[in-house]
Amino acid sequence: MMTEQPTTDASEILDSLTGAVVVIDGERRITRMNAAAESLLHVSSRQAFGERLTQLLPALAVLADPIGQAFAEGASYTEREMRLALGPERTITVDCAITPLDGASSLLLEFEQLDRHLRISRENRLIAQNQAIRELIRGLAHEIKNPLGGLRGAAQLLESELSDDDQKEYTRIIISEADRLRTLVNGLLGPESRIEHSPTNLHEVLERVRHLASAEAPAGVEIQRDYDPSIPLLPAAGDQLIQALLNLVRNAMQAVGDSGRITLQTRTHRRFTIGDRQHRLVARVNVIDNGPGIAPELQDQIFYPMVTGRAEGSGIGLPIAQNLVNQHGGLIECTSEPGRTVFTVWLPLEEA
Known part of the structure; x- marks a missing residue:
């Protein structure tokens, strides 16, 4: 009985x-x-x-x-x-x-x-790595942004003195590139103040990411969904989360090239530790691709700025994504082998 x-x-x-x-x-x-x-x-x-x-x-x-x-x-x-x-x-x-x-x-x-102890140690190392990178970039940013502001201002003054539209085209290029570099630096730094969180539907965020990525993807790239519909609302800044996940999906698109499969997967875990903080409930978002994988020598360095396995890559998409997820109390991890690369985003489902 x-x-x-x-x-x-x-x-x-x-x-x-x-x-x-x-x-x-x-x-x-x-x-x-x-x-x-x-x-x-x-x-x-x-x-x-x-x-x-x-x-x-x-x-x-x-x-x-x-x-x-x-x-x-x-x-x-x-x-x-x-x-x-x-x-x-x-x-x-x-x-x-x-x-x-x-x-x-x-x-x-x-x-x-x-394995849990090893994972916690690895997560703490990733968190410390991201904090060190942010401090390094914050110091460099001031050295970069000040001359950029002067360069842009000088180009604007020069443009006001020019009457030839063909010549103005050159000053517009200077201004445009200065703005692009300033946006790049600001993106690496992340917002100066704490992100305002509000109840956010994770799957609405992922659907927005999927639609944006589908518009950019080659015809041979398939973006699949595998969602857990029971995931509750989470405290987040939706736009920031969209940017972080879109960076991961774009990274997967570049990995698979003209043909391949990308899967967006969500699950929940109870009593889960991120770094040294335990959470009652967390969401797990997997961005899975069937590309060639990440070279073993790069796997421990991919969240450093300017580290990329592609000649045309900028090496800033993953650091920006990690930074944005960290500001939500979460973390991004990666496992990779030929034919299967998984970027896992852990997000607490309660406010820190």
Whole structure:
């Protein structure tokens, strides 16, 4: 006979834990699962309740023997550095502690994801990198913007003295290029003041990005959607978010060339840490392309300004995108191999 589903108080206690916890009964059926376990194992507690552990999650068959021993002996066991293939493109490394409960009538399984510590370290490094870049550019910007202002002013004065339209064309080019460079520097710096956030529909932002990109894309480039419709509104500056995501999609378009596939994908994660800050709920936006991939020697440097793998690339689109997402309390990460490059945008769904 199945154990009753947990009371609200028990569920709240389990969900307050940052570690992933699963409870199974003597028939190896799942009776409880907290939010961290849902996020780690990519399965909901409603879906898991009453299911046999290894039937629902075949990757956990490696625990069959220690689970059997824990039930038989009433003793605790710990399995270390287990690699679990939870999907065709997702393998995690975990430690698992198995603890008997209620006289060994049920077992508590606690999973600690080792990859998570590595990811947090990498994220903190990316955040620190972006802050250092901003400070460097802020110092250079003043050195660049002052002579640009003088150059533009001199060109305007010269234009007012000229009567020949052909000659004025040259001064207009100078003014136009000075404006372009000033916009470039301002884009790298980002807004001086805090961005004003308002409730924003992430999918409306992505649809705007998709329409803009589709208008620019060659006929052979397909832009697909894979959205999670349950994502709530998030606090954001819509225009800034559009710019950040559009930069990522344009980067993917340049990667695939005249023909290829780009996928815009959204998902949510509960109890998720960005850098050293934990959030109750975050949105994940993946921009996936099937281009040739990013050279391994560039993958750790792509968010630095002026770093690009293309001769015609400016090397500023990704730093601008990272800067804008950072100002939303989020982060952009990248994984790449030939035939599949994924830029992942993490965005908190609550105001910082």
